[in-house]
Structures are given as structure tokens and as C-alpha cells.
Amino acid sequence: MGSAVEQNVRAITVADRLRAQGISRRGFLKFCASTASLMALSPAMVPAIARALENARRPSVIWLSFQECTGCTESLTRSHSPSVESLILEQVSLDYHHTLQAASGEAAELARETAMQENQGKYLLVVDGSIPVKDGGVYSTIAGITNVDMLNEVAAGAAAIIAVGSCAAFGGIGHARPNPTGAMPVSEIVTDKPIVNVSGCPPIPTVITGVLAHFLTFNKLPDLDDLGRPLAFFGQSIHDRCYRRPFYDKGLFAESFDDEGARKGWCLYRLGCKGPATYNACATTKWNQGTSFPIEAGHPCLGCSEPDFWDMGSFYRALSIPTEDTTRTLVYGVGTGAVLGAAAAAVARSRKSKAKAAHYKVSVNDLEEST
Amino acid sequence: MTRDTEQVRQPGICVGRDRGNDRPVLTELYHALETLKRCGKETIVDIKSLPFGSIDEQRLAEFLGKGEVEAVLHALGESRITETAFPGIWWIEHRDEHGEITAKSIEVANIPGILKSQHDDVADACRRLGSLVQLADPDEEPGSIET
Amino acid sequence: MTSVEFLAWVRGPMFQIAVAIFVVGVVIRLIEIFALGRKADLSEPRGGETMPGIVTVFRRSIPDPGTFKRSPFTIVLGYLFHIGLFITILFFVPHIELFHDVLGVQWPGLPTPLVDAVAIISIFAMLAILVNRLRNPVLRFLSNGEDYVVWAATLLPLVTGYFAFHRMLFPYQTMLGLHILSVEILLILFPFTKLMHFFTSFVARWYNGAAFGRRGVQS
Structure with a gap:
């Protein structure tokens, strides 16, 4: 019976819940406008969002943390004060998150199993961290269950999966050479479920909530790019939206961290900025309540939202520089070429001297004799 | 382009945040206003998603100026809805309980949708007022108050 | 292969392969040419060799009036795209970063809009060269497959580089990857084609000038 009551509570729509909290229709419309802004959708979508939220049910969320540093959870929980974003978080039922939940040990695992049983096929699975698969996956276990087994088990009943952070999305630092644990991203283990990659090290918190809001609102995942990332946030490169772009176009570059160019805020390309090849929302959404982002603080973009960014050469060498030691190739090449x-x-x-040796003079008489 | 270099020369001003993106927005607003005049169709421009430098936004706000109406909405934090010096163009800023901006847009409309009393709220108010009137005068038919 | 993997491959192992083939090939060919030697000239020299050699290297860069009149297109367009290539390769800031990394030396770059304009001029000059080559019956007769391959291998880095800089056609990673790959193709083809003229033309000019100088003739 208890679970039936629980089901009824879940059946209440998001609009009803907000109304029950004493929020007026105007407040609801404002919530929709903020949600649209959060999802990077056009304000023209507000009526559609309002309609969708009127019917949206409260989804159960299971959050699995594997080979990770908790930076992604920190990004989400610490970066914003309670706000409209947290209102969105209140609209989901976070049933398992082993860092945040009060329960521990068997009670925690029971919560996960209960949530899975009660919402079979409907719950949202959030994963942060990569999954080690080498040697049977022994390098990371929770409650005696390897990460890879737990992922497969929980993913089987999920409606969709959000891979939060570059580790879950692309393997991240665990997957970087030489990858001692055989770390893999979620998408290489689970292939039969819709997966959205919210990459970044860590990802921008509003992007995580934006994707949650999208699932909550429309009960499906947003449009994705070819790397499985939500287009609304990863559709444009850092470079395209960078306020220092005019300096790149004019060819004005900082050449060290304290030269005149750096002080004047010129382009950081020569200091290794990976902005031109990095797709993320940092340049517009920014960090710390929209205060700033790395390039604004004078540091080149590391490209943390792109696959294998750890293996793309030094963070402080320009994008046009090859990732391997070309000078060595050149020197060895000259040596080999010389030999x-x-x-x-x-x-x-x-051959020349042989030809010379084989050469003998022929006189006209010799020719006449031979004919 | 010349504006950029001017910013570079002035010390103390954050350099390079002038992207000159306020100009195209003004053009868009002009066409939206013209459409509103012609056929009453409304337009909303999301400012937060534009690649604005701080200078761009400030200049746009200064250019549009302030008009006759300034409304404050108290729901989920404060929202400020201001008519600009160009009637029909409204500057809307939604803030949460902590004063953080959650959405910012320019609405080209005779009156922004969010200022109108909403049907659900009106129905709610009707119920509440109806029961209050009934308490005061039990003979009066509550439905007749509705307009 | 995703665009990111493609870019990682052309920036990584593929670039080293291309550079290795380029360097080994060029060095083999140059040593082969120089080591072949020339028969000792036993005649009494009627003039110096060094100065006339050097003078010829430069003088042959200036077309004589007769040649210019006969084929103005070939000369003007040829100059345009050779100078254009020189500027875009050596004075575009991201390229300087590459040379700095490989050779350890760097020099000041040119303003990007200038390099951009030069690249466009070079691209059009090269297109005009192809048209000229196809329309002129003598040039067409003299051209073989290799000429067209070399033409394409030279044009591609310019075009892909232009698209990459302007972030056109494909996502940037793909376009930048294609640009680097086109340069790698150029490097690989280099030792085995007429592209070797980059190294041999000045040597050949010097040799001609020196030979004439020894005979006391102006070249």
C-alpha cells in the first residue's frame, strides 16, 4: 500500500506541486521563463514549456558515482544558492546518490533497488565517473559490486542516462594514457539506451540542471550533437562566443602570462588556448553565478569538454603545434636520410664507374669491319 | 571596430567585452516593433543567450532608456518589467529569491504577457472573494460578481 | 572515427609519419644529386664561379622582357601564388607557433587580415593558373598527370586553411584536421615530385651561373 501512495504522490504534476507550494500562475510562468533560459531555449518556447510542465510527472533519479573525484557533484551542489535551479532539482526525486544521501551501507543499496523496482523503465540514471573494465572491473566497486556490473544492472531499467562530466561521457582522466584500469565511458558499455553526455571537467552546473529540466519538462532528452552532447549548450565553440575573439581576428596575441598583450586582454591562442576546438557554454553561461570563465580570468581554455583532452598535448602549447616531438623526428629523419x-x-x-669501365672506344674502322 | 580600439586605450575599463552586438539587436527590435504596429504580433528576444559583452548590454539599456511604466512582480523573487523610452518595447528581468538574475529578455508587445492577471489566478481569486462575500452577505449570489 | 579522433590522429602520429617521409626523402634525393659529382673541368677558367653563380640565382628570378611578353600570365600568376604561399606559410601566427616548436626559432607574424587577403589572392591565382594551363595548347601538351597532382596538393592546404580559419563548411575540428592532413599529403608527395624544385631550383641556377662564369660568359 505504501508504494501505491508513493505512486500517487509521483502522479501529481510539476505544475500542481508548484501550486501546492503557494506559487501563483504568474510565478509558474516566471519559472517557465527561467527554465527556458536555463535550457538555452528561445523565450518563444515558454508557452510550450508551461503546457508540458502542466503534465510533467516527478521523475525518479538514480545517481551512480564511479571512478570520479566528486567534482561534478560539487559543481552541481555548491555553485548556486537555492534558486530556480534548485526548484527544478526539487521536482525530481533523487532516490540514490551515495555521496549526498543520509543512508549508508545496505540501507543505501536497498534505496537503489527499491527505486529501480518501483520505477522500472521510467527512472532517469545519472552517472559520473568512468567505469574500469580491466581485470573484471575490480579496480572500483561499491557494496562489493563492480562499477561495470552496477551500471549494466541499473541501466537496464532506465528510461534514459545522463553521463555527467568528461569521465562518464568520454572516459576523462581515468581513460587518459596509459589507462591502467581500462576506464571506459558509459556509452561504450551501455549501447541500447538514450544517453546524453554533459561533458566538462567539471560540467557547468546550469547545463546539468538544464538537461534535467528538459527531461522533466518534455520527458525526453534534448537534441544532441555527434558526441551526444546537448546542442543547446554545446552547439557553439568557446572561440565563437569568446569576447576576446576580435583580437584573434586582428592577430593580436598575448605571448606570455604577463606581457603587454596579456594585460590588454588579447587572444590567448599562443598560450595554448583550445577554445577554437572546444564546444561548451562557458563563454556565455560562465561560472560562479555568471561571474567569469577561465579565459576572462586570463587563462587559456583547456578544452575539458572534448574527448581525451588530457592526451591532446600540453595545455600551454598552441593548437597548431603537433602533439608529438617533431624535432626528434626531424633529426632522426635527417640521419636516416643521410645514411x-x-x-x-x-x-x-x-654503376657510374662500372659503366665507365665497360666503356671502350670504337673507331670508324671497327664499325666498318663489323659490317 | 573603432570602438574596440578606443576601449583598449582607456585604462581601467574591462577590455574587449565590447562585441558590438547591440546594433543588430536594435535592428531586430525595430522590425519587431513594426510588426507589432502592423499586425499586433509579439516578439521576445532572450538577452542572456546573446554573446553580449558587459558594455554591449549597458549601451543597449542606455539607448532604450526608461519609459512611463515600471512594474515589480513579487513571485519566486522579484521581477522588474520596465517599458523603455520606446513604447511597445519592454525590458524584463526575472530574479530569484536571492536577487540572482534567472532570465532576461526584451518583449515587444502592447503589454507583456506576465503582467496580465492569469486565468488560474483569477479563478482562484474569484473562489476566495466569492467565499468572503458569501460570508459577508449570504443572500448574494457569488457568481454575479464575476465579470 | 569521430572528428576529435581524426584531429588527434593528424596532429599526432600522422604528422610524424609525414615529416619523416618528407625529411628522409628530401635528404636522400639531395645527397644523391650532390654525391653524383661532375667531371673535373680541366679548362683554364676565364672568370670566377661564386659571384656569377650567386648573381644568376637572383637574376633568373626576374623574367626577361621577351619571356614576359610571351607568357605574362604564367609569370604574374606564378609570382602571386609563390609569394602568397611564402607569406601564408611563414607569417601566419599559428604557423609560426609550429615552426617555433619544431625548429626552436620564431619571428614576428603579420596581422591576420593581411594573411587572410594574401591567402585569397593565392587561391585565385592558382585557379587562374589551372585555367591558363588548360586553355593554352602548348602548356596543356607539356603537362602530365603529376603536374595536376602537384597543383592540387599545393592548393588544398590553402583552401582548407582558409575554410578552417573562417570556421566554414565542417565543424572546426574536422576542418582543421583536413587542413593538417592536406599539408601532410603535400609533405609526403614533396620528395617524389616536381615540388623538389623548392630545393633544387636555386642549386641548378647557381650551377648554371657558375659554369657560365668560369667560361667568362654572362648568363
Whole structure:
């Protein structure tokens, strides 16, 4: 019976819940406008969002943390004061998150199993951290269950999966060379469920809530790019939206961290900025309640929302520089070329001298004799 | 383009945040206003999603100026709805309980949708007032108050 | 292969392969050419060799009036795209970063809009060169497949670089990857094609000038 009551509570729509909290229709419309802004949708979508939220049910969310540093959870929970974003978080039922929940040990795992049973096929699975698969996945376990087993088990009944952070989305630092634990992203283990990758190290908190809001509102995942990231936030590169872009276009670059160019706020390309090849919302959404983002603080973009950004060469070398040691190739190349060239020259010379030795003079008389 | 270089020369001003993106927005607003005049169709422009530098937004706000109406909405924090010096163009800023901006837009309309009393709230008010009137004068038919 | 993996591959192992083939190939060919040697000239020299050699290297860069009159297009367009290539390759800031990394030396770059304009001029000059080559019956007769391959291999880095800079056509990672790949193709083709003229033309000019100088003839 208890679970039936629980089901009834869940059946109440988001609009009803807000109304029950004493929020007026105007407040609800404002909530929709803020949600649209959060999801990076056009304000013209507000009526559609309002309609959708009138019917939206409170989804159950199971959050699994694997090989991770808790930076993603920190990003989400610490970066904003209670606000409209937290109102959105209140609209989901976070049934399992082993860092945040009060329960521990068997009670915690029971909460996960209960949530899975009661919402079979309907719950949202959020994953942060990569999944080690080498040696049977022994490198990371929770309650004696390997990460890979737990992921497969929980993913089986999920409606959709949100891979939060570059580790869950692309493997992240665990997956970086030499990848001692055989770390993998979610998408390489679970292939039969819709997955959205909210990459970044950590991801922008409003992007995490934006994707949650989208699922809550429309009961489906947002439009994705070819790396499975929500287009609304990852549709444009840092470079395209960077306020320092005019300096790149004019060819004005900072060449060290304290030269005149750096002080004047010129482009950080030569200091290794990966902004041109990085797709994320930092340049517009920014960090710490919209205060700033790395480039605004004078540091080049590391490209943390792109796959394998740890293995893309130094953070402080320009994007146009090859990732391997070209000077060494050049020196070895000259050496090899010199040896092979000398050999080729020796062959040519010996052929030349042989030809010379084989050469004999023929007089007109000789020719006449031979005919 | 010349504006950029001027900013560079002035010390103390944050450099490079002038992206000159206020100009195209003004053009868009002009066309939206013209459409509103012609056929009453409303337009909303989301400012938060534009690649504005702080200078761009400030300049746009200064250009649009302040008009006759300034409304404050108290729901989920404060919202400020201001008519600009160009009637029909409204500057709307939604803030949460902590004063943080959650949405910012320019609405081109005769009156922004959120200022109108909403049907659900009106129905709610009707119920409440009806029961109050009934308490005061039990003979009066509550439905007749409704307009 | 995703666009990111593609970019990682062309920036990583593929670039090293291309540079290795380029360097080994060029060094082999140059040593082969120089080591072949020339028969000792036993005649009594009627003039110096060094100065006339150097003078010829420069003088042959200036077309004589007769040649210019006969084929003005080839000369003007040829100059345009050679100078254009020189400027875009050596004075675009991201390229300087590459040279700095590989050779350890750097020099000041040119303003990006200028390099951009030069790139466009070079692209159009190269297109005009192809049209000229196809329309002129003598040039067409003299051209073989290699000429067209070399033409395409030279044009592609310019075009892909232009698109990458302007963030056109494909997502940036793909476009930048294509640009780097086109340069790698150019590097690989280099030692085995007429592109070797980059190294040999000045040597050949010097040799001609020196030979004439020894005979006391102006070249």
C-alpha cells in the first residue's frame, strides 16, 4: 500500500506541486521563463514549456558515482544558492546518490533497488565517473559490486542516462594514457539506451540542471550533437562566443602570462588556448553565478569538454603545434636520410664507374669491319 | 571596430567585452516593433543567450532608456518589467529569491504577457472573494460578481 | 572515427609519419644529386664561379622582357601564388607557433587580415593558373598527370586553411584536421615530385651561373 501512495504522490504534476507550494500562475510562468533560459531555449518556447510542465510527472533519479573525484557533484551542489535551479532539482526525486544521501551501507543499496523496482523503465540514471573494465572491473566497486556490473544492472531499467562530466561521457582522466584500469565511458558499455553526455571537467552546473529540466519538462532528452552532447549548450565553440575573439581576428596575441598583450586582454591562442576546438557554454553561461570563465580570468581554455583532452598535448602549447616531438623526428629523419642517401649515392657511383669501365672506344674502322 | 580600439586605450575599463552586438539587436527590435504596429504580433528576444559583452548590454539599456511604466512582480523573487523610452518595447528581468538574475529578455508587445492577471489566478481569486462575500452577505449570489 | 579522433590522429602520429617521409626523402634525393659529382673541368677558367653563380640565382628570378611578353600570365600568376604561399606559410601566427616548436626559432607574424587577403589572392591565382594551363595548347601538351597532382596538393592546404580559419563548411575540428592532413599529403608527395624544385631550383641556377662564369660568359 505504501508504494501505491508513493505512486500517487509521483502522479501529481510539476505544475500542481508548484501550486501546492503557494506559487501563483504568474510565478509558474516566471519559472517557465527561467527554465527556458536555463535550457538555452528561445523565450518563444515558454508557452510550450508551461503546457508540458502542466503534465510533467516527478521523475525518479538514480545517481551512480564511479571512478570520479566528486567534482561534478560539487559543481552541481555548491555553485548556486537555492534558486530556480534548485526548484527544478526539487521536482525530481533523487532516490540514490551515495555521496549526498543520509543512508549508508545496505540501507543505501536497498534505496537503489527499491527505486529501480518501483520505477522500472521510467527512472532517469545519472552517472559520473568512468567505469574500469580491466581485470573484471575490480579496480572500483561499491557494496562489493563492480562499477561495470552496477551500471549494466541499473541501466537496464532506465528510461534514459545522463553521463555527467568528461569521465562518464568520454572516459576523462581515468581513460587518459596509459589507462591502467581500462576506464571506459558509459556509452561504450551501455549501447541500447538514450544517453546524453554533459561533458566538462567539471560540467557547468546550469547545463546539468538544464538537461534535467528538459527531461522533466518534455520527458525526453534534448537534441544532441555527434558526441551526444546537448546542442543547446554545446552547439557553439568557446572561440565563437569568446569576447576576446576580435583580437584573434586582428592577430593580436598575448605571448606570455604577463606581457603587454596579456594585460590588454588579447587572444590567448599562443598560450595554448583550445577554445577554437572546444564546444561548451562557458563563454556565455560562465561560472560562479555568471561571474567569469577561465579565459576572462586570463587563462587559456583547456578544452575539458572534448574527448581525451588530457592526451591532446600540453595545455600551454598552441593548437597548431603537433602533439608529438617533431624535432626528434626531424633529426632522426635527417640521419636516416643521410645514411640512405649515402648508400644510394654509393650505388649510383659504382654503376657510374662500372659503366665507365665497360666503356671502350670504337673507331670508324671497327664499325666498318663489323659490317 | 573603432570602438574596440578606443576601449583598449582607456585604462581601467574591462577590455574587449565590447562585441558590438547591440546594433543588430536594435535592428531586430525595430522590425519587431513594426510588426507589432502592423499586425499586433509579439516578439521576445532572450538577452542572456546573446554573446553580449558587459558594455554591449549597458549601451543597449542606455539607448532604450526608461519609459512611463515600471512594474515589480513579487513571485519566486522579484521581477522588474520596465517599458523603455520606446513604447511597445519592454525590458524584463526575472530574479530569484536571492536577487540572482534567472532570465532576461526584451518583449515587444502592447503589454507583456506576465503582467496580465492569469486565468488560474483569477479563478482562484474569484473562489476566495466569492467565499468572503458569501460570508459577508449570504443572500448574494457569488457568481454575479464575476465579470 | 569521430572528428576529435581524426584531429588527434593528424596532429599526432600522422604528422610524424609525414615529416619523416618528407625529411628522409628530401635528404636522400639531395645527397644523391650532390654525391653524383661532375667531371673535373680541366679548362683554364676565364672568370670566377661564386659571384656569377650567386648573381644568376637572383637574376633568373626576374623574367626577361621577351619571356614576359610571351607568357605574362604564367609569370604574374606564378609570382602571386609563390609569394602568397611564402607569406601564408611563414607569417601566419599559428604557423609560426609550429615552426617555433619544431625548429626552436620564431619571428614576428603579420596581422591576420593581411594573411587572410594574401591567402585569397593565392587561391585565385592558382585557379587562374589551372585555367591558363588548360586553355593554352602548348602548356596543356607539356603537362602530365603529376603536374595536376602537384597543383592540387599545393592548393588544398590553402583552401582548407582558409575554410578552417573562417570556421566554414565542417565543424572546426574536422576542418582543421583536413587542413593538417592536406599539408601532410603535400609533405609526403614533396620528395617524389616536381615540388623538389623548392630545393633544387636555386642549386641548378647557381650551377648554371657558375659554369657560365668560369667560361667568362654572362648568363
